[in-house]
Amino acid sequence: MRRIYFLVPDLTTTKRIVDELLLSRIEERHIHVLAKRGTPLEELPEASLLQKSDFVPAVERGLALGGTAGALAGLVAIALPPASTVIAGGILLGSTLAGAGVGAWAGSMIGVSTANSRVKQFEEAIEAGQLLVLADVPKKRVADIEARIKAHLPEVKVEGTEPIIPAFP
Template sequence: MRRIYFLVPDIAITKRIVDELLLARIDERHIHVVAKRGTELEDLPEANLLQRTDFIPAVERGLALGGSAGALAGLVALALPPASTVIAGGVLLASALAGAGVGAWAGGLIGVSTASSRIKQFEAAIEAGQLLVLADVPKSRVEDIEARIKAHLPTVEIEGTEPIIPAFP
């Protein structure tokens, strides 16, 4: 899956883009609209916390760092003299899992309080009244969807795409 970003000047054109995406068989749950606080989106699918913040990337980083730190702590426990290999192996696994859990939790807390780094670059345009439409589409359909939107709405700015598949599956 890829996320396509469209910067749109007003609600009317945003509705047309959402309709065009729906006609292209993109599920509504894969369409998200970001607007200035207080903007009435009517029946448009508003972006939720997961799209507006860096929650998922922060959890991924916390999971990796915490798991690594836990595994390192387990290796240190393995090196201690009274530990047998059976017990030390369990300690290594338990400490890696505990570290990953704590890292994911801490990363999530940080990520939920941090605005999305990708959306942050559109902050000025959003505050000026423009809307940002995020559409998660299959990788094979990105060019088709972009061409379809440009054909029907040539004034819409396509701001690029990015993968939404997590770095750590």
């Protein structure tokens, strides 16, 4: 999946984009709208905390760093003289998993409180009253969806795509 960003001037055009995406067989759960706080979105799919924050990238970083730190701690524990070969693998595995878990948890706490770094560049436009539509589309259909939106709604700016979107949010 790839995420396409559309910067939209008003609510009416946003509704037309969402309708166009739905007609293009993009499920509503893959469409997210960000607007200035207090803007009534009516029936439009509002972006959740996962889209508004850096939650997923922070968890990924925390998982990698915590797992690495846990593996290093396990290696140090194995290197100490009283460790036997039988329990060494368990110590290494356990410390790696514990480190990864703690790292992912800490990363999630940091990520939830941090604004989405990709969306930050649109903050001024959103505060000025524009809306940002995020659409998660299959990689093969990105060009088709962008062309369809541009053909039907030339006033909409396609602000680019994000390279990889995890399947779970």
